[in-house]
Amino acid sequence: DGGITQSPKYLFRKEGQNVTLSCEQNLNHDAMYWYRQDPGQGLRLIYYSQIVNDFQKGDIAEGYSVSREKKESFPLTVTSAQKNPTAFYLCASNSDSLSNQPQHFGDGTRLSIL
Amino acid sequence: AQSVTQLDSQVPVFEEAPVELRCNYSSSVSVYLFWYVQYPNQGLQLLLKYLSGSTLVKGINGFEAEFNKSQTSFHLRKPSVHISDTAEYFCAVSKSGGSYIPTFGRGTSLIVHP
Numbered sequence: 001d002g003g004i005t006q007s008p009k010y011l012f013r014k015e016g017q018n019v020t021l022s023c024e025q026n027l028n029h030d031a032m033y034w035y036r037q038d039p040g041q042g043l044r045l046i047y048y049s050q051i052v053n054d055f056q057k058g059d060i061a062e063g064y065s066v067s068r069e070k071k072e073s074f075p076l077t078v079t080s081a082q083k084n085p086t087a088f089y090l091c092a093s094n095s096d097s098l099s100n101q102p103q104h105f106g107d108g109t110r111l112s113i114l
Numbered sequence: 115a116q117s118v119t120q121l122d123s124q125v126p127v128f129e130e131a132p133v134e135l136r137c138n139y140s141s142s143v144s145v146y147l148f149w150y151v152q153y154p155n156q157g158l159q160l161l162l163k164y165l166s167g168s169t170l171v172k173g174i175n176g177f178e179a180e181f182n183k184s185q186t187s188f189h190l191r192k193p194s195v196h197i198s199d200t201a202e203y204f205c206a207v208s209k210s211g212g213s214y215i216p217t218f219g220r221g222t223s224l225i226v227h228p
Contacts, residue, residue, distance in 0.1 A: 004157070031214070040123065042204065042220040043158075058215075090157055094214070100146045100165045103216065105157030 002027045006091050006106035012114045013078065013085060021076045021109045023091035030096050032074040033103065036060060037088040046089075049074055078111060086112050116141035116207050120219035128227050129197055135190040135222045137205035144210035147188040149179055152202040152221075161203075164188060175199070200226045 004025045013019045025032065031050050035043040045058030049068040063082025068074055074093075078085045088110050092103040121136040139145060146165050150158040162173025169181040179190045188205060202223050208216040 006157075033215075040220060043218040045215065048215065092157075100163075100208070100210070101214070102148055102160045102163055103158075105150075105159070107157045108155065110155070 004091055004093060004104055004106035006089075006109050008109060009107070011109055011111045013111060014114050016080045018077055018079050019111070021078070021089055021091075021111070023074045023076065023106060024072055025074075025091075025093045025104075025106075026072060027093060027095070027104060028071070029093035029104070030071070031094050032068070033092040034058075034064075034066065034074070034076045035090045035092065037090055037108075043090065046076065116145060116209055116217050118205050118207050118217050118219040120203075120205055120222050122222050123220065124223045124225065126225045126227060127195055130194050132193050133191065133195050133199075133224065135203050135205075135224065137188045137190065137219060139186050139188065139205075139207045141186075141207065141209060145207045146210060147179075147181060148206040148208075148216065149173065149177070149188070149190050150204045150206065151175075152204065154201075158204060161190070195224070195226050197226050197228060199224060 007022045033048040034046040044060050046064050047066040049055040065077045090108045091106045094101040094103045117140045119138045127133045148163045149161040152158045162171045164171045164181045172178045177192050202221045204221050205219040206216040
């Protein structure tokens with residue numbers, strides 16, 4: 001079955017450490033997204049990518065970085081500059097840039113501070 | 115830019131009772147509308163979508179929603195809920211023919227009591 005795989009499911013970060021969250025999709029989707037979810041705040045867009053080797057900042061990109069070297073993969077790095085990284089991170093994709101295509105989501109990574 | 119308001123952060127209901135989760139949006143152009151469901155520690159799953167045509171949209175798990183352009187609303191309904199419907203529900207909107215990045219509401223927590 002096609003889908004989006006996020007790993008790890010749980011991740012802990014030490015002070016001053018960068019951590020990378022993995023997102024892989026086998027849906028042959030062009031567009032991929034990273035969201036941060038905090039209780040009561042819904043989903044906030046961190047970064048998105050429409051095609052390989054191209055990505056744009058979302059609403060809360062500070063302290064995060066991404067790459068899109070392959071169509072299937074869109075890893076997110078939470079840098080030490082992100083002072084409040086504890087959250088649930090969701091990766092999503094959809095087939096193309098048409099706005100009527102719903103997004104498919106992974107099962108998320110929960111990041112906590114040690 | 116479009117915005118989405120989910121009017122209730124939490125909706126408690128007894129099993130087998132009907133439920134309505136409210137969603138209002140604002141946009142200066144035509145929109146596409148979506149409802150997603152999120153079970154604990156999982157990603158979002160599409161429940162239903164309105165793209166065009168009939169304003170009454172039927173989705174999975176017995177849910178339906180009605181698009182009301184004059185009221186700028188897209189309320190989600192189910193005539194009889196089950197314990198298994200306990201989850202977080204998100205309304206999302208994207209602009210027709212424009213940016214494909216959806217805007218999500220803050221979510222409504224549906225709590226079904228036995």
